[in-house]
Amino acid sequence: PLSLHCSLCSVVSSSGQMLGQGLGAQIDRSPCIWRMNSAPTRGFENDVGHKTTLRVVSHTSVPLILQKPQYFFGQSNDTVYVVWGPLRNMRKDGNGIVYNMLKRAAENYPQAQIYVTTEERMNYCDMVFKKETGKDR
Known part of the structure; x- marks a missing residue:
């Protein structure tokens, strides 16, 4: 079984609505970052961060x-x-x-x-x- 404990999570959708929001740094400050499916981060770090x-x-x-x-x-x-x-x-x-x-x-x-x-x-x-x-x- 998976055991994952986080004090705070950012759940980042694969939606194009993230583009242009500039939230990458704020997302990357979260202890845990959840992403969905095959949504890329490379090239979109400013908007979606880079950590997963x-x-x-x-x-x-x-x-x-x-x-x-x-x-x-x-x-x-x-x-x-x-x-x-x-x-x-x-x-x-x-x-x-x-x-x-x-x-x-x-x-x-x-x-x-x-x-x-x-x-x-x-x-x-x-x-x-x-x-x-x-x-x-």
């Missing part, structure tokens, strides 16, 4: 991240990755396409910290989403 503590990644964004594995999993990167997705993609029995991609990435970048959500946690998140929005994902 935790990156939450949808199963659909894993291929995008794996297009630039050195950028996301390189030696100087101490980011923790939490990947979520439906069981059909995250199966650990050899049939989970996304899980298999992540397994290869972890083999190629042994220092990478990659976590995947459990089926129970995904079911819980799906239930919360439906309760909040009235829609199934």
Whole structure:
């Protein structure tokens, strides 16, 4: 299980609304900085900062991240990755396409910290989403 304790977090969206805001330095002062999917920081540091503590990644964004594995999993990167997705993609029995991609990435970048959500946690998140929005994902 992932154990991460922060006194303050900045959650940085991948939205273009961040551009032009000049909040990078303020974001980087946070002890923990969460980012979403494959949103880049390089070239946008003035607006979004450069530090990343935790990156939450949808199963659909894993291929995008794996297009630039050195950028996301390189030696100087101490980011923790939490990947979520439906069981059909995250199966650990050899049939989970996304899980298999992540397994290869972890083999190629042994220092990478990659976590995947459990089926129970995904079911819980799906239930919360439906309760909040009235829609199934």
